[in-house]
Amino acid sequence: MPFTDQTSPNAPIREKMEALIRQKQQEITKGLEALEPTARFFADSWSRGESAGGGTSCVIQDGEVFEKGGVNISVVYGSLPPKAVERMRADHKNLKFPKEGNIPFYACGLSMVIHPKNPHAPTTHLNYRYFETWNEDGTPQTWWFGGGADLTPSYLYEEDAKLFHQKHKDALDKHDTSLYPKYKKWCDEYFLIKHRQETRGIGGIFFDDFDDRKPEEILSIVSDCFDAFLPSYVPTIEKRKDQPFTEEERNWQQLRRGRYVEFNLVLDRGTQFGLQTPGSRVESILMSLPATASWAYNHQPEEGSREAELIQVLKNPREWV
Amino acid sequence: MPFTDQTSPNAPIREKMEALIRQKQQEITKGLEALEPTARFFADSWSRGESAGGGTSCVIQDGEVFEKGGVNISVVYGSLPPKAVERMRADHKNLKFPKEGNIPFYACGLSMVIHPKNPHAPTTHLNYRYFETWNEDGTPQTWWFGGGADLTPSYLYEEDAKLFHQKHKDALDKHDTSLYPKYKKWCDEYFLIKHRQETRGIGGIFFDDFDDRKPEEILSIVSDCFDAFLPSYVPTIEKRKDQPFTEEERNWQQLRRGRYVEFNLVLDRGTQFGLQTPGSRVESILMSLPATASWAYNHQPEEGSREAELIQVLKNPREWV
Numbered sequence A, B: 001m002p003f004t005d006q007t008s009p010n011a012p013i014r015e016k017m018e019a020l021i022r023q024k025q026q027e028i029t030k031g032l033e034a035l036e037p038t039a040r041f042f043a044d045s046w047s048r049g050e051s052a053g054g055g056t057s058c059v060i061q062d063g064e065v066f067e068k069g070g071v072n073i074s075v076v077y078g079s080l081p082p083k084a085v086e087r088m089r090a091d092h093k094n095l096k097f098p099k100e101g102n103i104p105f106y107a108c109g110l111s112m113v114i115h116p117k118n119p120h121a122p123t124t125h126l127n128y129r130y131f132e133t134w135n136e137d138g139t140p141q142t143w144w145f146g147g148g149a150d151l152t153p154s155y156l157y158e159e160d161a162k163l164f165h166q167k168h169k170d171a172l173d174k175h176d177t178s179l180y181p182k183y184k185k186w187c188d189e190y191f192l193i194k195h196r197q198e199t200r201g202i203g204g205i206f207f208d209d210f211d212d213r214k215p216e217e218i219l220s221i222v223s224d225c226f227d228a229f230l231p232s233y234v235p236t237i238e239k240r241k242d243q244p245f246t247e248e249e250r251n252w253q254q255l256r257r258g259r260y261v262e263f264n265l266v267l268d269r270g271t272q273f274g275l276q277t278p279g280s281r282v283e284s285i286l287m288s289l290p291a292t293a294s295w296a297y298n299h300q301p302e303e304g305s306r307e308a309e310l311i312q313v314l315k316n317p318r319e320w321v
Helices: A011-033 A082-091 A158-173 A179-190 A215-240 A247-267 A269-276 A282-288 A306-315 B011-033 B082-091 B158-173 B179-190 B215-240 B247-267 B269-276 B282-288 B306-315
Strands: A042-047 A052-061 A066-080 A103-116 A123-134 A140-152 A203-210 A292-294 B042-047 B052-061 B066-080 B103-116 B123-134 B140-152 B203-210 B292-294
Touching: A011 A052, A011 A066, A011 A103, A011 A123, A011 A215, A052 A282, A066 A082, A066 A282, A082 A269, A103 A215, A103 A282, A123 A215, A140 A158, A140 A179, A140 A215, A158 A179, A158 A203, A158 A215, A179 A203, A247 A269, A247 A292, A247 B247, A269 A282, B011 B052, B011 B066, B011 B103, B011 B123, B011 B215, B052 B282, B066 B082, B066 B282, B082 B269, B103 B215, B103 B282, B123 B215, B140 B158, B140 B179, B140 B215, B158 B179, B158 B203, B158 B215, B179 B203, B247 B269, B247 B292, B269 B282
Parallel strands: none
Antiparallel strands: A042 A052, A052 A066, A066 A103, A103 A123, A123 A140, A140 A203, A292 B292, B042 B052, B052 B066, B066 B103, B103 B123, B123 B140, B140 B203
């Protein structure tokens, strides 16, 4: 799977990022499996047909704690077709792309979504990626890092939201205290379900087009963000995984998962970009979808209920730390 | 709800189409209720805030036969914002739109999706609409009809597919025998889930930008297509609604519904256009989604199974009549 073209001046960064995502896939799957009595992650490796690259999806299904989840790593490279270039240009206004023609690119990253079974245990998503494009003559053109991590509870527990944000804030503060406020806000903005005017979850951090520091420095920030994940999430799952729940609470979780599906399929740039890019692996992209979800016509939670409390915070993102 | 501006030369057609959709909403909901022992359609009327217009959603939920369904009519008019205009221009390449500025528009239509509970009873979708735009000075610019009806089974019953296609073919053949072959093919092409390379269901008819006959003539074709629906679907539901089914069959239906959600949220032009147009009623648009759906990583039906038989026909659309 490692990318073998060593001609780019960015080759050392690619290599380090690839090593990082492989290591973190191991650590994260191990860390989550420690919470799960029955199911185990299984690894499914794939390679791209039309273009070049491949990846490994680690998938867990039908667990007692984790109903469905996946931790994917992938390294892909090749030539972006005009439609993907157009989309990419619109999505990355700050980056310089050539005016015409296909774009040779390289991308690697880890992408994870975990849907626990218990409606009191929050869903989480994490993704860190490195992207590079170069000119037709092989000279480097642009590179950037992107990613983040966020939490999507069906029921609000302030302590869970605070822990998640605090751990990610600590990781960023080590490098620069201006990062967390910026990335926290970016996360709330990115994960807005526009047609509902509510966010997907209670946020976290999100950044993109990160290229204004030395790549080694950004890699070190990304590495610390990776390390923040398990301590920000595992204690919450330990606390919630065996919490009793009612059928109504399970139904509410299903409706919230429906909103998760809406965001991912209608609005998520990564999903849309992936589904439109030839040679993408659909199963790895749509692994983010929950095992089950539901929709009801015009469902409105009762005023003053715990369900209404969640909607309130999704409509008015809060500062958690 | 009727549109009161009578200055357009197309005002009589609008009036007739509005009357038609009101009448068909009544007939279709009555016709479906006759199959359902417990649940009833309830009517929910709404009006647009920012712009003008409104509609009535007739919704059925948690029935013994129909798990979720809706028959909506709407009449909306106002000014399309630039982003919607851009999308509309891309979607209707054959129609003439002005180069710049907002577009004053009028649209009315009936839109229906029915998800039965029994995995042997097929989901169906129907939509017929009339659209009109005019210039800033109030002179008419362009008008067209669009719509169709299609069937989405979880298990293939050839007789059900044949009945559905035959009734719609008969309706079109009355006017012009060249229409059915064209609209049948269009339907297979439109409802292709591109990232899966399989169609959403076993097709039906689909047309758009229909403006090359007198509007009265097209209205009469649309009216006959409407009338084809109940006879094309009711006998199938009568046959399937009480058919015994296993838990595995129910699970397969849930996975198929997941694909239905994928098509509607990722690819359906009407859904995307609606969700992006300010003042749209989200609940009426997303009424098309099933009560429940599911996703499993890399699910592959067993070779030679009834599930594989369905996939086979979705990957290779067949001629049914």
